[in-house]
Amino acid sequence: MSILTFKNVSKTYDKMTHALADVSFSVDEGEFVSVIGPSGSGKSTLLRCVNRLVDATRGEIFFDGHDIIRAGKKEIRQIRKKIGMIFQHYNLVDRLSVIENVLHGRLGHKSTISGAMGFYSEREKESAFQILSKLGLTEQAYKRCDELSGGQKQRVGIARSLMQAPRLILCDEPIASLDPSSSKVIMDHLSLINKNMKITCIFNLHQVDVAMKYSMRIIGITSGRIVYDGPPDRLAESKIHEIYQSNEGELITDVR
Amino acid sequence: MSGEHMDKVPKPQDQTSVFVRRRRTFTLIFLGVMAVFSISSAVTNYDVIGGFESIPAAITWIAKNLIPDEKALSRLPNIIKKLTETALLSVAVTVCAGICAFFFSLLGTRITKINPWIARTVRIAAAFFRNVPDVVWAMLLLFSFGQNILTGFFALFFATFGMLTRTFIETIDEVCEACVEALYATGATYLQTVFRGIVPHSMPEIVSWVLYMIETNIRNSTLIGVLTATGIGAMFDLYYKRMDYGSASMVVISIVILVIAIEIISNQIRKVIM
Amino acid sequence: MDKLVIAEGAPISLDLHKYMRKSRGGKIKTAAMSKSGLAVNLTVLVLLGLTAYGFFTFDYKNINIAEAVSSTIGNAKVLFGQPRLRYNTFPGAMNALLATFSLGALSTIFGALIAFFGALLCAKNIANPITANIIKSFVALVRAVPTILWVLIFTVAAGLGSVAAVAGLTFHSAGYLIKAYAESIEEMDDGAIEALKATGASFWQIVFQAVVPSSMSHMTAWTFLRLEINFTNAIAIGAAAGAGGIGFDLYMAGSHYFDLQELGFITYIVVAAVILLEVAATRIKARIR
Numbered sequence: 001m002s003i004l005t006f007k008n009v010s011k012t013y014d015k016m017t018h019a020l021a022d023v024s025f026s027v028d029e030g031e032f033v034s035v036i037g038p039s040g041s042g043k044s045t046l047l048r049c050v051n052r053l054v055d056a057t058r059g060e061i062f063f064d065g066h067d068i069i070r071a072g073k074k075e076i077r078q079i080r081k082k083i084g085m086i087f088q089h090y091n092l093v094d095r096l097s098v099i100e101n102v103l104h105g106r107l108g109h110k111s112t113i114s115g116a117m118g119f120y121s122e123r124e125k126e127s128a129f130q131i132l133s134k135l136g137l138t139e140q141a142y143k144r145c146d147e148l149s150g151g152q153k154q155r156v157g158i159a160r161s162l163m164q165a166p167r168l169i170l171c172d173e174p175i176a177s178l179d180p181s182s183s184k185v186i187m188d189h190l191s192l193i194n195k196n197m198k199i200t201c202i203f204n205l206h207q208v209d210v211a212m213k214y215s216m217r218i219i220g221i222t223s224g225r226i227v228y229d230g231p232p233d234r235l236a237e238s239k240i241h242e243i244y245q246s247n248e249g250e251l252i253t254d255v256r
Numbered sequence: 257m258s259g260e261h262m263d264k265v266p267k268p269q270d271q272t273s274v275f276v277r278r279r280r281t282f283t284l285i286f287l288g289v290m291a292v293f294s295i296s297s298a299v300t301n302y303d304v305i306g307g308f309e310s311i312p313a314a315i316t317w318i319a320k321n322l323i324p325d326e327k328a329l330s331r332l333p334n335i336i337k338k339l340t341e342t343a344l345l346s347v348a349v350t351v352c353a354g355i356c357a358f359f360f361s362l363l364g365t366r367i368t369k370i371n372p373w374i375a376r377t378v379r380i381a382a383a384f385f386r387n388v389p390d391v392v393w394a395m396l397l398l399f400s401f402g403q404n405i406l407t408g409f410f411a412l413f414f415a416t417f418g419m420l421t422r423t424f425i426e427t428i429d430e431v432c433e434a435c436v437e438a439l440y441a442t443g444a445t446y447l448q449t450v451f452r453g454i455v456p457h458s459m460p461e462i463v464s465w466v467l468y469m470i471e472t473n474i475r476n477s478t479l480i481g482v483l484t485a486t487g488i489g490a491m492f493d494l495y496y497k498r499m500d501y502g503s504a505s506m507v508v509i510s511i512v513i514l515v516i517a518i519e520i521i522s523n524q525i526r527k528v529i530m
Numbered sequence: 531m532d533k534l535v536i537a538e539g540a541p542i543s544l545d546l547h548k549y550m551r552k553s554r555g556g557k558i559k560t561a562a563m564s565k566s567g568l569a570v571n572l573t574v575l576v577l578l579g580l581t582a583y584g585f586f587t588f589d590y591k592n593i594n595i596a597e598a599v600s601s602t603i604g605n606a607k608v609l610f611g612q613p614r615l616r617y618n619t620f621p622g623a624m625n626a627l628l629a630t631f632s633l634g635a636l637s638t639i640f641g642a643l644i645a646f647f648g649a650l651l652c653a654k655n656i657a658n659p660i661t662a663n664i665i666k667s668f669v670a671l672v673r674a675v676p677t678i679l680w681v682l683i684f685t686v687a688a689g690l691g692s693v694a695a696v697a698g699l700t701f702h703s704a705g706y707l708i709k710a711y712a713e714s715i716e717e718m719d720d721g722a723i724e725a726l727k728a729t730g731a732s733f734w735q736i737v738f739q740a741v742v743p744s745s746m747s748h749m750t751a752w753t754f755l756r757l758e759i760n761f762t763n764a765i766a767i768g769a770a771a772g773a774g775g776i777g778f779d780l781y782m783a784g785s786h787y788f789d790l791q792e793l794g795f796i797t798y799i800v801v802a803a804v805i806l807l808e809v810a811a812t813r814i815k816a817r818i819r
Contacts, residue, residue, distance in 0.1 A: 051441055053437060053440065053441060076443075077443040077444075077445065078443070079443075080440070080441055080442060080443035081442070081443035083441070084441075084442075085438065085441040085442075087434065087437070087438060089434055090434075091434040091435055091437055091438035092435065092438070093435045093439075093452070093453050093456055093457050094435075094457065095456050095457055095459070095460070095566075095567065096452075096456050096457075096561075096562065097560060097561055097562030098562075099560045100452075100560050100561065100562070103560060104438075104439060104442055104444070104452060104453075105442055107439065107442055107443065107444035107445075107448045107452065108442050108443025108444055109443075110448075112445045112447050112448060113447075115444065115445065115447075115448040115452065116445075116447045116448045116450070116451040116452065117451070118451070118452060118560070120560065122557065122558060125550075125558040125560065126546070126558070129546045129549065129550060129558075130546065133546055138546065138549045139549065141549060141550075142551060142559075142562050142563065143562060144562045144564050144567070157438075160438075160442065161442075164442055164443070278743070281818065285818065289639060292635050292639070293635070293636065293639055295632070296631075296632030296633075296635045296636045297632075297636065299628055299629055299632040300629055300632045300633055300636065300692035300695075300696075301691075301692055302632075302636055302692045302693065302696060303692075303693060306693055307693045307696060307697065310684070310687070310688035310693050310694075310697060311697065313687060313688065314683070314684055314687035314688055314697065317686070317687040318683065318687065322683070341587075341588070341589075344580060344581075344583065344584030344587070344588070345584060345588070347577060347580045347581055347584060348580070348581040348584040348585060351577050351578065351580075351581040352581065383805075384801070387800075387801045387804045387805060388797060388800075388801055389762055389765050389766065389777075389780070389797075389800060390766070391765060391766050391769045391770070391777060391780055391781070392609075392780060392784075392793065392797045392800075395769075395780065395781070395783075395784030395785065395793055396602065396605055396606060396609055396784070396790075396793070397602060398784065398785070399601070399602070399605050399784075399788070399790070400597075400598040400599075400601040400602040400605060401593065401598045401602070402593070404590065404591055404593050405588050405589060405590065405591075406590065406593065406595070406598070410602075459570050459574075460566065460570055463570055463573050463574065466577070467573075474676075475676040475677070476676075478676040478678060478679065479676060479677070479678040479766050479767075479770055482678055482682075482770045482771075483766075483769060483770045483781075489678070492679060492682075493682075496682055496686075508675060508679055508683075511674070511675065511676065511679070512671060512674040512675055515673075515674035516670060516671070516674050519670065519674070525569060525573055528565060528566055528569040529566045529569045529570050529573070530566075
């Protein structure tokens with residue numbers, strides 16, 4: 001059953017630059033999809049169109065029965081509640097504690113006032129701790145986020161999105177600022193979340209090898225157009241070069 | 257010096273052209289400054305030699321006259337009372353203006369604006385309040401408020417409000433973009449994003465700016481005081497016009513101590529919070 | 531929230547309550563206990579307390595605030611809505627504006643000159659620490675005296691006129707710029723100075739070959755910022771110390787002729803001049819970079 005559908009979606013920033021051009025695809029519940037492509041190819045725009053951090057110019061997007069493009073303000077919040085998001089630069093409130101940042105995942109579920117004042121129920125706090133323990137961060141719970149390492153910060157980001165009890169998690173370059181070992185930890189966590197909690201994951205990834213290893217499906221995007229959509233094992237070397245508009249031997253993945 | 261030159265492979269000609277350019281810039285600056293200097297001295301009848309001679313003369317005069325005497329000491333309690341009032345006024349003005357400026361600036365930032373027209377209006381209003389001299393506000397308020405502490409309060413309020421609004425807009429746009437995006441993405445409402453994201457994240461910067469403005473406002477309120485005959489400024493003016501230089505110097509010394517104390521405290525706070 | 535357990539079936543091996551901090555009422559705490567967070571909260575509380583105390587103790591002299599506010603709003607409408615000149619002519623006002631700008635420019639030039647040498651003597655990376663500290667404390671002292679007091683002091687010591695105004699403005703400018711310049715010099719890469727020292731360069735060679743080129747853009751930015759401040763200060767002292775220029779016209783319009791319309795017109799001239807100065811400064815800074 002498909003949870004997310006893009007129908008002929010386009011996004012233009014100025015009149016000239018097409019970030020997305022006529023993009024169509026759909027994602028089934030429980031899938032683990034990677035979107036790959038060169039910088040500026042529209043990957044980030046594509047992800048942000050899903051939760052309306054960016055408004056698509058044309059086309060239709062459906063998520064879990066919601067018409068995203070026509071959704072009003074209230075409905076957008078209902079939609080965002082069900083979609084977690086993880087960022088390259090973690091986007092935490094650095095000066096708040098880890099546990100407070102995790103609890104931010106509940107804001108969409110609360111009334112404006114109690115959310116703004118930071119009133120959380122004991123049950124919410126306990127589940128925040130439970131999530132933190134699963135991600136190995138219990139001891140960091142009361143630290144301020146600016147005291148954490150990059151890998152730990154990203155795990156807080158994951159915890160925040162899990163706190164939303166989401167149907168879908170969008171991951172915007174989640175490991176682009178991390179070292180290889182932290183990257184592996186993050187990817188393994190997300191992979192487990194996908195498998196055990198049946199949460200659909202859509203990734204933007206820079207690293208083709210990581211995408212090939214973890215995903216069930218890869219979408220290749222170049223200049224805002226989808227040029228590949230299929231399983232990783234059918235993604236031929238030549239196709240990768242088409243996605244990255246490069247020649248044989250120019251990509252770091254060619255070394256292997 | 258410019259980026260283009262640095263990026264190129266340094267050929268000998270390029271190198272000389274850098275030096276030639278630098279020398280040309282220096283020459284131009286020098287000529288420009290000299291031109292401004294000559295015109296300005298002509299316009300204001302500024303006597304360069306007299307100006308230099310005045311400094312040692314002034315220092316001698318200061319050393320002779322600006323010394324607290326016994327009369328000044330007897331006036332110290334009054335001076336301290338006025339000084340406390342000025343200090344409290346500066347704090348109250350800056351805190352009130354800061355709170356208003358924070359909420360006003362939320363409408364003007366790129367990341368939290370409600371609509372682009374309101375944002376533009378906010379920025380123009382901030383520029384207006386910042387650029388209208390506090391002297392004008394003081395004059396305007398003097399009409400209705402007279403020689404009252406509130407004249408000084410509002411005169412300082414408008415200028416501080418304009419200045420802080422602009423600064424907060426810049427600070428929030430610079431510091432909070434990432435966390436605001438993340439909070440919106442969780443489905444948080446506008447107010448939740450402001451209070452759970454922007455407030456905790458930008459508070460240290462905001463406090464630091466408020467401390468800086470308190471310091472500035474103590475100096476400015478002295479001037480407004482001279483102008484509107486209120487506060488410590490008026491006290492200095494009064495003693496000065498009566499040629500009671502001993503008491504006047506006591507006022508100066510007390511202001512200096514207050515300003516330096518506040519500077520030291522602010523710096524200590526900044527060290528801990530930033 | 532049933533699906534929270536990530537690896538399903540895996541028992542919760544940790545006693546999570548061990549890690550939770552609880553309040554006296556048994557509620558789980560969430561805030562981080564950091565020194566800086568505490569300091570921020572404390573500062574905010576103290577400032578709010580002082581503000582409340584201030585409002586409580588101010589001597590309002592039984593003023594009718596509502597009346598004063600409404601009459602001020604009416605006056606502001608006249609001031610900003612119907613600007614007109616009666617006692618001044620437009621060319622006269624322009625002359626006064628030029629005079630005020632000149633005071634600002636002269637004091638910025640003098641201030642910058644003094645500050646350049648002063649900064650060389652108190653930038654941590656090139657100066658002797660003892661002289662640096664002495665100069666820095668002296669500068670802090672100079673800066674702590676409000677500009678208006680400097681001007682008034684010099685007015686008595688040197689007579690009313692541009693000399694007193696420029697001297698008064700220069701003192702504060704120099705104090706401000708020494709601090710700013712010294713910070714720009716301290717920001718520069720120490721390697722460059724070390725490298726030149728290693729080649730046996732003299733102090734002045736280091737200054738003109740390394741220090742000036744690398745901190746030039748910062749220093750220009752600060753100088754122009756100070757020019758803007760000095761311009762507004764020149765207006766203020768014109769009004770408060772009778773030092774002439776457009777500030778004095780403001781004072782006359784407001785406190786002598788009681789003419790709001792005249793005050794409004796001059797205000798617009800001043801605001802236009804300040805904005806023009808800001809724009810011009812931005813352009814020149816871009817060139818010098």
